[in-house]
Amino acid sequence: MVERRTPISIGECVRKVTQYAKNGKKETISLESASGRFLAEDLIADHNVPSFDRSPYDGFAIRSEDTRTATSHHPVSLKVAGEIGAGMVFDGQVGAFEAVRIMTGAQIPEGCNAVIMLELVNEFTEANQKFIEIKRSLNEGDNISFEGEDTTKGAVLAKRGTYINPGITALLATFGYSNVPVAKKPIVGVLATGSELLEVSEQLKPGKIRNSNAYMILSQIERAGGEFKYLGKLDDDFDSCFMAVKNALSEVDMLITTGGVSVGDYDYLPAIYDKLGAAVLFNKVAMRPGSVTTVAQMNGKLLFGLSGNPSACYVGFELFARPAIRIQLFNDRPHLKRETAWLGEDFTKPNPFTRLIRGSLSYDEGRLLASPSGFNKSGAVSSLATADAFIVLPGGTRGYQKGMAVDVLLLEDVQGSEWPWDNIVPSYRM
Numbered sequence: 356m357v358e359r360r361t362p363i364s365i366g367e368c369v370r371k372v373t374q375y376a377k378n379g380k381k382e383t384i385s386l387e388s389a390s391g392r393f394l395a396e397d398l399i400a401d402h403n404v405p406s407f408d409r410s411p412y413d414g415f416a417i418r419s420e421d422t423r424t425a426t427s428h429h430p431v432s433l434k435v436a437g438e439i440g441a442g443m444v445f446d447g448q449v450g451a452f453e454a455v456r457i458m459t460g461a462q463i464p465e466g467c468n469a470v471i472m473l474e475l476v477n478e479f480t481e482a483n484q485k486f487i488e489i490k491r492s493l494n495e496g497d498n499i500s501f502e503g504e505d506t507t508k509g510a511v512l513a514k515r516g517t518y519i520n521p522g523i524t525a526l527l528a529t530f531g532y533s534n535v536p537v538a539k540k541p542i543v544g545v546l547a548t549g550s551e552l553l554e555v556s557e558q559l560k561p562g563k564i565r566n567s568n569a570y571m572i573l574s575q576i577e578r579a580g581g582e583f584k585y586l587g588k589l590d591d592d593f594d595s596c597f598m599a600v601k602n603a604l605s606e607v608d609m610l611i612t613t614g615g616v617s618v619g620d621y622d623y624l625p626a627i628y629d630k631l632g633a634a635v636l637f638n639k640v641a642m643r644p645g646s647v648t649t650v651a652q653m654n655g656k657l658l659f660g661l662s663g664n665p666s667a668c669y670v671g672f673e674l675f676a677r678p679a680i681r682i683q684l685f686n687d688r689p690h691l692k693r694e695t696a697w698l699g700e701d702f703t704k705p706n707p708f709t710r711l712i713r714g715s716l717s718y719d720e721g722r723l724l725a726s727p728s729g730f731n732k733s734g735a736v737s738s739l740a741t742a743d744a745f746i747v748l749p750g751g752t753r754g755y756q757k758g759m760a761v762d763v764l765l766l767e768d769v770q771g772s773e774w775p776w777d778n779i780v781p782s783y784r785m
């Protein structure tokens with residue numbers, strides 16, 4: 356008699372996984388190599404930015420009060436008391452009717468409270484002394500970049516777990532992080548199972564297929580922020596698969612297998628978990644594809660038994676393994692980001708399970724549209740290439756029509772979501 360499995364909702368399954376997901380470790384790496392990593396500590400401004408009042412223009416630093424009477428008919432003349440470029444500091448006090456020639460980025464000299472652009476002054480020399488003529492009055496603070504106007508000392512600029520994008524990199528440099536505390540990438544083992552699997556370099560043979568899932572998963576691991584450890588492919592043989600899984604567990608932070616989780620004669624993963632003594636968290640998810648996705652834990656280490664069907668495998672990774680990886684990276688928005696989009700195609704056939712259609716997003720006059728990215732079966736591989744979202748169609752007794760508002764989960768986004776699984780549009784918003 357074939358085992359009967361109890362389907363569990365996606366949210367509940369994700370919750371079970373996250374209960375065993377834990378924060379990882381930190382390491383320090385050079386700033387140049389920190390791009391794409393995740394911060395292991397909050398990034399706090401330890402000084403104001405800018406850290407001094409400075410000029411945003413090439414011009415003259417002046418005292419605004421000296422220009423009070425200036426008009427085009429009655430310009431005021433100021434004596435040029437010095438010249439400074441960025442990085443230079445004018446030492447001394449600027450006195451009444453004096454100006455300092457100043458370049459963009461240079462510190463405002465003592466006594467000055469405004470800057471006038473080079474283009475707006477007339478320069479002249481009298482008895483070897485340079486002067487400028489100003490034809491308008493300026494107010495105190497005109498054309499000054501003030502200390503702290505960008506960020507103030509003590510501000511939390513990015514929280515632990517933040518993805519390091521080019522902007523974060525600029526902040527890290529601004530605050531002196533030549534070395535950056537980042538989350539250590541969790542090491543995620545990958546094992547493909549299936550006697551039908553050929554190496555990628557092999558010629559096709561009758562009944563055989565190339566092992567695409569393993570490489571797809573390696574790529575998903577990298578996108579999620581983890582480090583893969585590819586442990587190869589195995590024939591459907593209980594003993595060799597058991598040994599491979601057992602040995603892998605000591606080498607990795609979590610293990611992903613693909614294939615062999617269903618109820619077939621050569622689907623050995625359930626028996627392997629059993630023999631290992633791993634606790635199965637769930638082995639049937641109320642979703643399509645990927646209903647057979649099985650997750651177990653062994654001494655707190657997660658084992659993801661993803662389906663062999665490529666689309667099911669892909670979905671299983673993004674829903675369950677990705678958050679586990681992101682949590683290791685200290686990220687507090689570990690799940691796929693959820694958005695609302697307009698459905699681009701009819702799905703009239705109802706399904707009792709929630710469907711995650713691989714979709715492509717586009718914009719139509721400011722509206723986000725989500726259309727299926729191609730052939731939509733669990734075994735499909737082609738539609739994954741253009742998928743940048745899952746279109747979530749909750750299970751039920753009715754189908755969905757083009758133009759309805761639906762939830763989508765974004766695959767290429769780095770912001771993520773705290774918890775996208777509550778109030779997934781239960782049915783039918785037009």
Ligand SMILES: Nc1nc2c(c(=O)[nH]1)N[C@H]1C(S)=C(S)[C@@H](COP(=O)(O)OP(=O)(O)OC[C@H]3O[C@@H](n4cnc5c(N)ncnc54)[C@H](O)[C@@H]3O)O[C@H]1N2
Nearest residue numbers: 547549566567568569614615616617622647662663664667
């Ligand atoms: N009697 C039942 N049969 C099946 C059920 C069921 O509930 N009762 N579930 C079906 C569903 S749903 C899925 S999904 C698949 C899951 O199968 P497995 O996870 O056990 O995976 P395999 O049987 O090993 O392979 C399935 C399919 O995927 C191909 N495959 C496997 N590995 C790879 C790889 N590395 N790269 C590319 N493609 C791969 C494999 O050749 C098969 O075609 O079970 C259904 N059956």
Ligand code: MOO
Nearest residue numbers: 644645646667733
């Ligand atoms: O696990 Mo299957 O993917 O529902 O076709």
Ligand SMILES: [Mg+2]
Nearest residue numbers: 615617619622
């Ligand atoms: Mg199978």
